[in-house]
Amino acid sequence: MTTKGATQPTAAQPRGLDLSTESTSRSIAEPSTAPLTGTAPLTGAVEAILADSRQQAARYVGEVVVPREAGE
Amino acid sequence: MNAPRAEIFDRLIGLETEYAPRFSPLDPTTETPLSYSLYESLAVELGRRLPTAPARHFKEGRFLATGGALWFESVDAVNGLMEGATPECRSPRQLLTWQRGQDRLLSEAAIASRHDGRFTLIKNDRDSRGAVYGAQENYEAVVARGVWLFLWRAGLVAIFPLVLLYRVSLLLLYLAMSGYFLAAGLLCVTASVLLRRGDALSQVLLGRHMLDEGEPWVFPRWLSVVISIVERANLAPLAVSMYVLARLTAFRQLRRGLLPLLVSRAVVCGAGMVDEQDRFHLADKASGINCLVGFGGFLRDHPLFSFGHFLKAMFGEGGFTLRGYFELFRRRQRLQIALGDSNMCQRAEYLRIATTLLVIDAIEAGHLRRPPRVVRALRTLHRVASDASLNCEIRLSDGGRPTALEVQRYYLNACRRFLQTQPQAPDEAWETLHLWEDTLDQLEEAPQTLLGAVDWVTKLFLLGEAGVDAAWEQRKKIDLRYHELSPEGYHRRLADAGQVELLLDEEEIERATRIPPSDSPASTRGRYIREFAGGLAPIRASWSTIYLRRGRATQRIRLTDARRDRQARSAQLPERREAEQDDAPDDHFDGPFFW
Numbered sequence: 001m002t003t004k005g006a007t008q009p010t011a012a013q014p015r016g017l018d019l020s021t022e023s024t025s026r027s028i029a030e031p032s033t034a035p036l037t038g039t040a041p042l043t044g045a046v047e048a049i050l051a052d053s054r055q056q057a058a059r060y061v062g063e064v065v066v067p068r069e070a071g072e
Numbered sequence: 073m074n075a076p077r078a079e080i081f082d083r084l085i086g087l088e089t090e091y092a093p094r095f096s097p098l099d100p101t102t103e104t105p106l107s108y109s110l111y112e113s114l115a116v117e118l119g120r121r122l123p124t125a126p127a128r129h130f131k132e133g134r135f136l137a138t139g140g141a142l143w144f145e146s147v148d149a150v151n152g153l154m155e156g157a158t159p160e161c162r163s164p165r166q167l168l169t170w171q172r173g174q175d176r177l178l179s180e181a182a183i184a185s186r187h188d189g190r191f192t193l194i195k196n197d198r199d200s201r202g203a204v205y206g207a208q209e210n211y212e213a214v215v216a217r218g219v220w221l222f223l224w225r226a227g228l229v230a231i232f233p234l235v236l237l238y239r240v241s242l243l244l245l246y247l248a249m250s251g252y253f254l255a256a257g258l259l260c261v262t263a264s265v266l267l268r269r270g271d272a273l274s275q276v277l278l279g280r281h282m283l284d285e286g287e288p289w290v291f292p293r294w295l296s297v298v299i300s301i302v303e304r305a306n307l308a309p310l311a312v313s314m315y316v317l318a319r320l321t322a323f324r325q326l327r328r329g330l331l332p333l334l335v336s337r338a339v340v341c342g343a344g345m346v347d348e349q350d351r352f353h354l355a356d357k358a359s360g361i362n363c364l365v366g367f368g369g370f371l372r373d374h375p376l377f378s379f380g381h382f383l384k385a386m387f388g389e390g391g392f393t394l395r396g397y398f399e400l401f402r403r404r405q406r407l408q409i410a411l412g413d414s415n416m417c418q419r420a421e422y423l424r425i426a427t428t429l430l431v432i433d434a435i436e437a438g439h440l441r442r443p444p445r446v447v448r449a450l451r452t453l454h455r456v457a458s459d460a461s462l463n464c465e466i467r468l469s470d471g472g473r474p475t476a477l478e479v480q481r482y483y484l485n486a487c488r489r490f491l492q493t494q495p496q497a498p499d500e501a502w503e504t505l506h507l508w509e510d511t512l513d514q515l516e517e518a519p520q521t522l523l524g525a526v527d528w529v530t531k532l533f534l535l536g537e538a539g540v541d542a543a544w545e546q547r548k549k550i551d552l553r554y555h556e557l558s559p560e561g562y563h564r565r566l567a568d569a570g571q572v573e574l575l576l577d578e579e580e581i582e583r584a585t586r587i588p589p590s591d592s593p594a595s596t597r598g599r600y601i602r603e604f605a606g607g608l609a610p611i612r613a614s615w616s617t618i619y620l621r622r623g624r625a626t627q628r629i630r631l632t633d634a635r636r637d638r639q640a641r642s643a644q645l646p647e648r649r650e651a652e653q654d655d656a657p658d659d660h661f662d663g664p665f666f667w
Contacts, residue, residue: 043569043571044569045565045566045568045569045571046534046537046566046571048565049534049550049562049565049566050534050537050538052553052560052562053538053542053546053549053550053553053562054546057543057545057546057548057549058545060549060552060553061200061545061548061549061552062200063094063095063096063104064092064094064194064199064200064552065199065200065201065203066092066093066153066199066203066205067107067147067151067152067153067203
C-alpha cells in the first residue's frame with residue numbers, strides 16, 4: 001500500500017535463439033558419478049572453501065539477514 | 073489384472089523459491105541499498121536478458137519469457153525478498169530443469185545488475201538470525217471428493233457474504249487513506265507556507281518531505297502499523313471462516329496420506345543447517361514449522377500445508393474481481409507444501425519433488441488407503457530434522473516406532489506396488505523409484521557416498537573438515553555460503569570442481585533460461601510475452617491471463633491447461649450423453665496456479 005517507482009525494463013530482442021521445445025537427454029537414473037568421497041584426501045576445492053570460510057566469517061554471516069517477516 | 077488407469081506425473085506442478093539478497097558494497101563506508109532497490113536492479117537486468125512483462129497482481133513482479141515470474145516478496149515498501157516462481161511444469165525432471173534455469177537466470181542477473189557492490193542471491197531457508205523463508209511446492213490435486221467436495225463448495229457459498237464484506241471494508245479503508253493523505257498534504261502545505269515548518273510535519277504525517285523525489289515513498293512507521301492492524305482486523309472473520317472450512321474439507325485424504333512422508337523426508341532432501349546453538353540439523357526449514365495447517369504468515373504461522381492461496385483468492389488477482397473466488401469451486405486446486413528445503417544438490421531437489429508427486433498420484437488413484445498415522449506430528453518433524461544419526465524413532469498410532477528411513481521405505485514399497493498396477497506408467501516414475509531406493513540404501517549403509525548428491529551429507533562433510541574447533545561464525549558461514557548462487561558459493565565451487573552429482577545436462581538448463589516448458593499454460597504465457605513485450609501493444613500478465621492493451625480496449629487471453637482440455641474432450645466422445653451429466657469439466661484446471 002505504498003507508491004513505488006518501479007523502473008520498466010526494456011524487453012530484450014531474441015537474436016537467433018533456439019526456441020524449439022526442450023531436448024530429451026539421458027535418464028534421470030543415470031547421473032554423473034560424484035568423485036568426492038568422505039575418505040578421499042581433501043581436494044583443492046574443499047581446501048579453498050575452508051580457507052574462504054575463515055575469512056571475515058562474522059561479516060559474511062551478518063550480511064545474510066532478511067526482514068523479520070519477509071518469508072511469512 | 074491391472075487397476076484403472078491412474079494419472080502419473082501428469083499434473084501441473086511448480087516451485088516457488090524465496091532468495092535472500094546479500095549485498096557487499098565496494099566502499100564499506102556506504103550504506104547497503106534497500107532490498108527494493110536491489111529488486112529493481114534485478115528486474116531491469118532480467119529485462120535486458122530476455123523479454124519480460126509486468127505482472128497484473130497485488131504483488132510487485134514481472135513475468136518472464138520462460139513462463140515463470142520474479143516477485144518482490146515485501147514486508148513494506150522497501151524491504152523484502154526476491155522470489156522466483158517456476159513456470160507450471162508436468163514432470164519432476166521438467167520442474168527440476170526449470171528451477172535450475174531460474175536459479176541461474178536470476179543469480180547471473182543479480183551479479184550483473186549492480187556496479188556499486190557484489191549483489192548475490194542465497195538459495196536457502198533461514199537467515200543468520202533464524203528468520204524462515206525459502207521454498208514452497210505446488211501440486212495440482214483434487215481438493216475433495218463426494219460429501220467433502222459438497223461441503224467444501226457449500227462452505228464457500230456460506231462465507232461469500234464475508235468476502236463481500238471484506239471487499240467493502242477494503243474499499244472504505246482505501247477511501248479513508250485517500251482522505252487522510254489529502255488532509256495531511258493540505259496541512260503540510262499550509263504549515264510550510266505560514267509557519268515554514270512543513271518539512272518536519274510532512275515527515276511525521278507522510279513519511280517523507282513533500283518535495284523529496286527519487287527515493288521510494290515509505291509510509292511513516294506508525295501509519296503502517298495502524299493500516300496493518302485495521303487490514304488484519306477486517307480480514308479476521310473471513311480468514312477464520314476460510315481456515316475452518318479448509319481444515320475440515322480441503323485435501324483431507326492427501327494431507328493424511330502425505331504427512332508421514334513429509335515428516336520423514338528430511339533424511340533424503342534436507343539441506344542441513346547450523347543453528348544458533350551450533351547444533352547441526354538435517355533440514356533447514358523443519359524446525360521453523362510451527363503448525364501443520366495455516367495461511368503462512370497471517371498470524372506469523374509457518375505451516376507444513378499452506379492454505380494462504382485460498383485466502384488470497386478472495387483478494388482478486390489483479391484488482392476487485394471475484395473470479396479468483398469462484399475458481400475455488402473447481403474440483404482441482406493447488407496443494408501447497410511449505411515444508412521443504414531449498415536444495416542445491418540436484419538429486420535431493422529431484423527426489424523432494426518426484427517422491428511427493430508419486431505419493432500424491434498413488435493416493436489419488438486409491439492406493440495408500442491406510443497410511444501410518446504419526447503421533448504428535450509437529451514434534452516428531454522437529455526431532456527427525458535435528459537427528460543426523462538417522463536413528464530417531466517416529467511414534468505411530470498403532471504402536472509402531474519406525475525410523476525415518478523405514479517410513480520412507482514404506483512409501484517406496486507402496487509406490488512400487490502402485491506402479492506395478494499401472495503398465496502405462498512413464499519411465500520416469502520407475503526411474504524415480506530406483507533413485508529413491510538407491511538413496512535410502514546408501515543412507516543406511518554408507519551416507520558418505522552421497523556427498524554431492526544429498527545436501528545435508530555434503531554440508532556435514534564440509535563442517536567436519538572445518539574441524540571441531542571451528543568458531544560458530546565459520547561454521548555458519550559454511551552453512552550459508554553453501555547456498556550462495558555465485559562462483560564463490562561453496563556448492564558451486566564443488567560443482568565447478570566436478571565434485572557434485574548432476575542429473576541434468578548443461579544444455580537443458582541453458583534452454584530453461586530462455587523458453588517455457590511445453591504443454592503447459594506457461595507455454596502460451598511465454599509465447600505472448602516474447603511476442604509482445606516492448607511492442608506497441610502493452611502487455612501485462614498473470615498466472616491465469618494475458619492482458620493486451622489495444623487502444624482503449626484490453627484484450628484478455630485466458631491461459632488454459634490445453635492438455636487437460638484435450639483429455640476432457642476425448643473422454644466425452646465415446647459416451648457423450650453420460651459425460652454431459654458427469655462433472656468432468658470440473659477436472660479442467662484453468663485457474664491461477666500460483667499467486
